[in-house]
Amino acid sequence: MSLLIIGGTGTLGRQVVLQALTKGYQVRCMVRNFRKASFLKEWGVELVYGDLTRPETIPPCLKGITAVIDASTSRANELDSLKNVDWVGKSCLIEAVEAASIKRFIFFSAQNVEQFNNIPLMRLKYGIETKLKQSKIPYTIFRLTGFYQGLIEQYAIPILENLPIWVTNENTNISYMDTQDIAKFCIRSLQIPQTVNQVFFLSGLKGWVSSEIISLCEQLAGQEAKVQRVPLGILKFVSNFFGFFEWGQNISDRLAFAEILSMENNFSKSTFELYKTFKIDPSEIIQLDDYFLEYFIRLLKRLRDINFEDVQKQKNLVI
Numbered sequence: 001m002s003l004l005i006i007g008g009t010g011t012l013g014r015q016v017v018l019q020a021l022t023k024g025y026q027v028r029c030m031v032r033n034f035r036k037a038s039f040l041k042e043w044g045v046e047l048v049y050g051d052l053t054r055p056e057t058i059p060p061c062l063k064g065i066t067a068v069i070d071a072s073t074s075r076a077n078e079l080d081s082l083k084n085v086d087w088v089g090k091s092c093l094i095e096a097v098e099a100a101s102i103k104r105f106i107f108f109s110a111q112n113v114e115q116f117n118n119i120p121l122m123r124l125k126y127g128i129e130t131k132l133k134q135s136k137i138p139y140t141i142f143r144l145t146g147f148y149q150g151l152i153e154q155y156a157i158p159i160l161e162n163l164p165i166w167v168t169n170e171n172t173n174i175s176y177m178d179t180q181d182i183a184k185f186c187i188r189s190l191q192i193p194q195t196v197n198q199v200f201f202l203s204g205l206k207g208w209v210s211s212e213i214i215s216l217c218e219q220l221a222g223q224e225a226k227v228q229r230v231p232l233g234i235l236k237f238v239s240n241f242f243g244f245f246e247w248g249q250n251i252s253d254r255l256a257f258a259e260i261l262s263m264e265n266n267f268s269k270s271t272f273e274l275y276k277t278f279k280i281d282p283s284e285i286i287q288l289d290d291y292f293l294e295y296f297i298r299l300l301k302r303l304r305d306i307n308f309e310d311v312q313k314q315k316n317l318v319i
C-alpha cells in the first residue's frame, strides 16, 4: 500500500511518516519546501511538490497512491492562510482524492468541533468532516485532543525561563496525547476495515488539569512557576470578540483551546473501547510524566554538554 502524507513536516505528520515507514509502507509526502523537508527524504520518503493553496499541484501527487493521510493545517505565522488551506485547499484535496478513487482518506479534526461554530478553525474542520462524509471516499476521521509536544512550549519552557504561565481559573481536565501514539492509531486504522467511514474521539488515558502539569514541571525543573490566572468569562469574551483561533497562537487562543478540549470529560469508558478496536494495549501509551521526564533529562544533558564545551574552550584560551 502506498501512502501520500500531507503535512509530513509538522508535529503530528512526521510521527505518522515514521510509523508508516516502520510498518513497511511506501511513503510519499506532499511538501511545499524541499529543503525544509529534506529530513523526510533521509528517512526514505519520496518527496513531491504540492501546496494546498495551489489546487493544480494536488492531482499529480496522487498518482499510484492507495491512501491519503492529511496531517496539514495552516501555519499560524502565515497571514490569510487559515481559509485558503483549511477550507479551500482541503475542499480541492477531497475533490481530487475522490476523482482519483483513493481507497482511504484519513483526516485529523478536533474534539467537540461542532460546538464551536464561532471559532473559524473549528467551523472549517466541521465543514470538512461533513464534506468527507458526503463524498464517496472511504474515510476515517480522528478527533484529537491536545498534543504533549505543545505542553513543552506552554509550561516547561516558561518555567525554565522564569516567564509567567497563563491558565484559566477553571479546573479544565484534558487527556493530552503524544503524537507518536496518535500516529500509531492512524497507521493501525489502515489495517482495520471497521474503521472505514467512522469518526474516532482519540484521547489519552488520564486527564490533566493545568495545576498538575505545572507541579510536575516544577518538580522536574527544580524551579517554581509564575502562574497568572485569567477568568474564563474574560477569555470567552476575548475569543468571541476577535473570533479568531489558531493552535498555540497566543495566550487567549490557547486557553480557548483548553476550553474546547475540556467540554466532555467522560472519555474513560469510550477510550478503553477505542483501544480495544485498534488492538492497542493502553500500557503501550506514553504517559505525560514519562514524556516530561525524558524531555528534562535530555535538556539537562544538553546543558551539561554546552557547559563542558565552554569550559574546554576557556581552557584552550588560557593555554
Ligand SMILES: NC(=O)c1ccc[n+]([C@@H]2O[C@H](COP(=O)([O-])OP(=O)(O)OC[C@H]3O[C@@H](n4cnc5c(N)ncnc54)[C@H](OP(=O)(O)O)[C@@H]3O)[C@@H](O)[C@H]2O)c1
Pocket (backbone or CB within 6 Å): 006, 007, 008, 009, 010, 011, 012, 013, 030, 031, 032, 033, 036, 050, 051, 052, 053, 070, 071, 072, 073, 074, 075, 085, 089, 108, 109, 110, 111, 144, 145, 146, 147, 150, 247
Ligand atoms: N496541535 C494540536 O494540539 C492539535 C489538536 C487537535 C487537532 N490538531 C490537528 O492535527 C493536525 C496536525 O497538527 P500539527 O500541530 O501537527 O500541525 P503543524 O505542526 O502546524 O504542521 C502543519 C503542517 O501542514 C503543512 N502545511 C501548511 N500549509 C500547507 C499548504 N498550503 N499545503 C500543504 N501543506 C501545508 C505544513 O507544512 P510546512 O512545513 O511547509 O509549513 C506542516 O507540515 C492538523 O489537522 C491539526 O488541525 C492539532
